[in-house]
Amino acid sequence: MIQIIIANSSDTPIYxxxxxxxxAQIIKGDLIGDHGLPPIRTVAKELxxxxxxxxxxxEELEREGLIYTVVGRGxxxxxxxxxxxxxxxxxxxxxxxxxxxxxxxxMGLTFQExxxxxxxxxxxxxx
Amino acid sequence: xxxxxxxxxxKSYPSFHLEDVSFSLEKGxxxxxxxxxxxxxxxTLKSILNMVHADSGYIEIxxxxxxxxELELKQDIGVMLGDMDFYVKKRVKTLTEVVKxxxxxxxxxxxxxxxxxxxxxEEKRLCELSTGMRTKYALTLxxxxxxxxxxxxxxxxxxxxxxxxxLLEIFQQLVEDGQKSxxxxxxxxxxxxxxxxxxxxxxxxxxxxxxxKDEFIDSYAIIKGTLPQLTDELKELMISxxxxxxxFSGLMKTNDHSHDIESDYTSERPTLEDIMIYYAKRGRTxx
Numbered sequence: 078m079i080q081i082i083i084a085n086s087s088d089t090p091i092y093x094x095x096x097x098x099x100x101a102q103i104i105k106g107d108l109i110g111d112h113g114l115p116p117i118r119t120v121a122k123e124l125x126x127x128x129x130x131x132x133x134x135x136e137e138l139e140r141e142g143l144i145y146t147v148v149g150r151g152x153x154x155x156x157x158x159x160x161x162x163x164x165x166x167x168x169x170x171x172x173x174x175x176x177x178x179x180x181x182x183x184m185g186l187t188f189q190e191x192x193x194x195x196x197x198x199x200x201x202x203x204x
Numbered sequence: 205x206x207x208x209x210x211x212x213x214x215k216s217y218p219s220f221h222l223e224d225v226s227f228s229l230e231k232g233x234x235x236x237x238x239x240x241x242x243x244x245x246x247x248t249l250k251s252i253l254n255m256v257h258a259d260s261g262y263i264e265i266x267x268x269x270x271x272x273x274e275l276e277l278k279q280d281i282g283v284m285l286g287d288m289d290f291y292v293k294k295r296v297k298t299l300t301e302v303v304k305x306x307x308x309x310x311x312x313x314x315x316x317x318x319x320x321x322x323x324x325x326e327e328k329r330l331c332e333l334s335t336g337m338r339t340k341y342a343l344t345l346x347x348x349x350x351x352x353x354x355x356x357x358x359x360x361x362x363x364x365x366x367x368x369x370x371l372l373e374i375f376q377q378l379v380e381d382g383q384k385s386x387x388x389x390x391x392x393x394x395x396x397x398x399x400x401x402x403x404x405x406x407x408x409x410x411x412x413x414x415x416x417k418d419e420f421i422d423s424y425a426i427i428k429g430t431l432p433q434l435t436d437e438l439k440e441l442m443i444s445x446x447x448x449x450x451x452f453s454g455l456m457k458t459n460d461h462s463h464d465i466e467s468d469y470t471s472e473r474p475t476l477e478d479i480m481i482y483y484a485k486r487g488r489t490x491x
Contacts, residue, residue: 085398090418118232122376127399128233129416 079108079115083124091126095134103143103154104166110156114144117152141165205267207231207353207385213251213261220409222247225261227404227414231352232382234375236396236417237389238476239406240484245389246285248406249357253283265353279308282351284342284359292331296324296341307349315348321370335362343371347378354378356388360395368395393476403476407483417476424479428453428470441465444486455482 081098083091102108114120117135121128135152138144143165144152157165181191206228213225222244229235239245250256252263254274263270265277291299304310319326322340333341339362346354354375360368372395375386390396396403396417404414413420427442434452439445445454455474456465465471474482 092418118380118382121399122373122380125373125376125399127401127417128379129401129418133418 081120081124083126092130092133092137095131096137099134099138100141100143100169103157104162104169106162108154110154112154113150114152114154141169205231206264207266208252208387209262209264210248210252211262211264213248213258213263215247215251215256215258215261220244220247222251222258222409225251225406225409225411227411229353229385229387229402231385232379233401234379234386234399235388235402235404236393236400237387237404237406238391238393238396238480239389240391240480243406244409245406246357247409249285249355249387249389252355253278253281253285255285279349280352282346282349282354282356284339284346284356286357287335288330288338288342293329295327295329296333297326299330300326300345303345304348309350311348311350314350315344318344318347322367336364336367339363340367347374352384354384354386354388356386358390359388360390360392368392372399391480393480397476405479412483421473421476421479423458424455424474425458425466426453426455426472426474426478427465428472429468433469438465444482446485455479 079099079102081095083094085091087094089097099108099114114135115123117131118128121131124131135144139146139152143155145155146152178191186194208229210228211226213222215222220242225244225248237245237248247256251258251261252270254263254271265273266280268277270277300315304312304315318324322337322344324337324341324344330338330341339359343356343359346356360371363371375388376399378384378386400417402415403417403420405412405420413423415423424443427438428451430451431447434445434447438454442454442456445452455478458466
C-alpha cells in the first residue's frame, strides 16, 4: 500500500513531495515490481490536490524509470533488480546531496566538517 | 476533447468592454475563473450561455456551436448564476418541481443525496433560507440533472469554510471519471491554490492568461529589495510595485532575463492573490 502525506504549507512543491515519497518507497522495496499505482484522478481527489500536479509527479517517476504506463490500464512499478535499485538509490541521493553541497561550500564548511556533522546527524546505525 | 471553447468574445457596454475573450476547457478538469470585481467574470459566463448577447464571438460546447444547439446543449450544462431571487415566497419543493421538468435527465436520487448532504429543508420557503443555504440549493439544482459541464458563478461565496471544502470535494468527485468539467468563477483564490487544474485570469475585460495553475504561478515572481535598488529599469519590468519606508516589493513576469534579477534581489513565488493585487494596482497607476 502506498503511503502519502502531503504538507500544504511546505516549501517543497506538492508534485515533488509525491515524487520523493513514492520513489523512496520503491527504492526501499516497500512497493514491488508490477504493483499498480492508483488512478491519477483518484489520487488527486483523495489527496485534494490538482490532477495536473499528480500527473507531473507520475511523469517524473516515469522519467526516472521507476514506473511505466500501460495505455488504458494505468501505471505500474517497474520491476528492478537489486543492482538497479542500488544504482537508482545512489542517483537520487547524490542529486539531493549535490544541491546541498553548494550551500555548504558557500558558507565555507570543509569536507571534514561536513563528514563529522553527517556522522553525528545520521545516528549510529551505519557508523 | 474540449468541452468548452470560447473564441474572441466581445461585448461593449458604455463603461466596460469584454475584449477578445478566448479560452478553452478540456473534459475532466476543474478551471478557476479569477478576476477582481467588475473584471468581466459574470459577463463572460453569461455571454457563454447566451444570456448576455455578445457583439461577436464563437462558443462551442461539446463540439457543437452553442447558439444553434442551445436548448439541446443546456440539458448537459449545470448552471448557477448569482443569487436565486425569484419566487422567494415559494417552498423549495415547489420550485424543484418546476425546475426538474426542464431537464430530461433529471435524477431524483442525486437530488435527494445533495439535499441531504447540504441539509436542505424542502419545506422551507426560499426567503426563509440563509444566503449560504440558497447557494447550496442553487448548486443542488445544477448538480441534479447529470450535466457534463458545470458553469458556476461564485459558487463558494457566502459559504462557510466547511461548506466550501465540501463543495470543492464534490467538484473533484465530479471530474474523477474524466468526462465532466467544472468552470467556476471566484475571487476567493485560496480555494483554487490547491486543486484547480487550470486558471483563467481576466482583468479589465481581457484575458491575461489561461493555463495550468502551476504554469500560471510560475510565470510570475515577487521581487523585494531596498529603495536604492529600485531603479527605473526595474520599475519598467515590473507589473506594479509597492514602496514602504524600508524597501519595495513588486510583481514581474519571469522570463530569460529574470533569473539574473531574481538572484540580485529577494525573490518569492507569488500566490494567486498576490498576482491579482499587483495587477489591480497597475490598473490604478497606469490609468
